[in-house]
Amino acid sequence: MSDQRRGLVLGFLAYLLWGAFPLYWPLLKPSGPIEILAHRIVWSLLVIGLLILILRRTAALRAVLRSRRTTLLLLVAAAVITANWGTYIYAVNSDRVVEGSLGYFINPLVTVLLGVLVLGERLRPVQWAALGVGFLAVAVLTVDYGRPPVIALVLAVSFGTYGLAKKSAGVGAIESLALETAVIAPVALSYLVWLGSTGRAHFAGEGLGHVALLVTSGVVTAVPLLCFSAAATRVPMTSLGLLQYLTPVLQFALGITVLGEHMPAGRWIGFGLVWLALVAFTVDALRHRHRQLALAAESCAL
Numbered sequence: 001m002s003d004q005r006r007g008l009v010l011g012f013l014a015y016l017l018w019g020a021f022p023l024y025w026p027l028l029k030p031s032g033p034i035e036i037l038a039h040r041i042v043w044s045l046l047v048i049g050l051l052i053l054i055l056r057r058t059a060a061l062r063a064v065l066r067s068r069r070t071t072l073l074l075l076v077a078a079a080v081i082t083a084n085w086g087t088y089i090y091a092v093n094s095d096r097v098v099e100g101s102l103g104y105f106i107n108p109l110v111t112v113l114l115g116v117l118v119l120g121e122r123l124r125p126v127q128w129a130a131l132g133v134g135f136l137a138v139a140v141l142t143v144d145y146g147r148p149p150v151i152a153l154v155l156a157v158s159f160g161t162y163g164l165a166k167k168s169a170g171v172g173a174i175e176s177l178a179l180e181t182a183v184i185a186p187v188a189l190s191y192l193v194w195l196g197s198t199g200r201a202h203f204a205g206e207g208l209g210h211v212a213l214l215v216t217s218g219v220v221t222a223v224p225l226l227c228f229s230a231a232a233t234r235v236p237m238t239s240l241g242l243l244q245y246l247t248p249v250l251q252f253a254l255g256i257t258v259l260g261e262h263m264p265a266g267r268w269i270g271f272g273l274v275w276l277a278l279v280a281f282t283v284d285a286l287r288h289r290h291r292q293l294a295l296a297a298e299s300c301a302l
Contacts, residue, residue: 007234011243014227017220019250022100022259024220025092028213031202033090035195036217038188039203040085043218045181051222052178061175071179073169077162078180084158091151097255098263102141103155104248105274108241108281109134110160118164126284130277137273144266173229177222242282 028036052058064070091100109131115121123131142148166176195201203214232240252271255261 003234007231008239008243010227011231011235011240012246014224014231015243015246016250017224017227019247019254021088021220022092022097022251022254025089028210028217029093030206031210031214033086033093034191035202036089036093036214037082037086038191038195039214040089040217040221041082041181041184041188042192043215044177044221045185045218047218047222048174048178048181051174051226055174057172057174060172061178064171064175064179070169070171073165074171074176074179075183077165077169077176078183080158080161080165081180082184084155084162087151087154087158091155095259095261096151097251097259098261098267099145099149099151100155101248101251101255102149102152102271102274104159104251105245105271105278106134106138106152107156107159108244109277110156111163112281114160114164124284124288126280130281130284133273133277133280137270137277140266140273141270144264144270173225173232177225241285245278 025036028039031039052061064074088100088103091097112121112123112127113131116123138149138153141152169176171179192201192203196203203211228240256263
């Protein structure tokens with residue numbers, strides 16, 4: 001298997017695992033979303049810490065800590081990814097998987113909007129049109145739900161901000177996640193200790209199977225991240241950009257089939273508008289990249 005094909009397989013596996021999350025988090029009930037989130041943070045730190053030692057990345061981690069700017073960016077990343085994780089766990093365990101998938105469908109559009117507002121990037125006409133259709137979709141879904149799709153918007157904005165902070169920091173996936181979880185872990189561990197002291201913790205009260213599932217949340221967090229990190233170094237970002245849609249597609253499909261969530265006509269219209277915006281956005285991005293490659297080839301030939 002070629003290195004690029006191996007990267008595609010790893011990228012596919014990463015997005016497949018993320019797409020299957022709606023089947024995993026309900027298994028951790030009767031633990032509540034905040035308790036599950038706290039366990040996920042604590043056990044993720046343990047798994048990532050072991051990986052840092054096994055892969056001998058301690059020197060790289062120390063280098064990250066020496067940069068104040070990078071550390072501040074990763075503190076921002078830690079805050080928003082915690083909000084993202086907690087919101088998604090709540091969405092899945094409160095039977096709102098479809099609304100959660102919407103957040104990851106509109107995330108590319110939110111990322112582009114953040115690029116304009118924060119980085120001052122300029123958009124092409126098709127990108128502006130895609131954003132307009134995306135705003136229209138949110139309006140339609142607001143009417144259908146009878147409220148703004150808050151879960152989807154929080155997921156999209158938090159993950160978009162996370163991506164922006166990580167891009168600006170320019171740190172490896174393992175080192176960045178180690179610092180992010182290390183920052184939040186003391187708070188998470190303190191919450192778990194408090195929960196146990198009040199007799200409301202479910203860690204040891206639901207049998208060994210429940211203990212194993214909560215501990216496994218660290219592995220469940222680390223494995224797709226490692227697959228994605230390995231894929232990112234082997235395949236073009238355009239390929240990864242197309243693969244990213246696999247996760248919300250799987251989440252959406254699980255929501256309306258396995259989990260039986262209701263999809264009235266207005267919701268289908270709203271999601272259809274989102275998909276239309278994504279098709280326009282993706283086609284424009286591919287054409288733009290093709291033009292850039294062609295111009296680069298012509299300049300090299302001169």
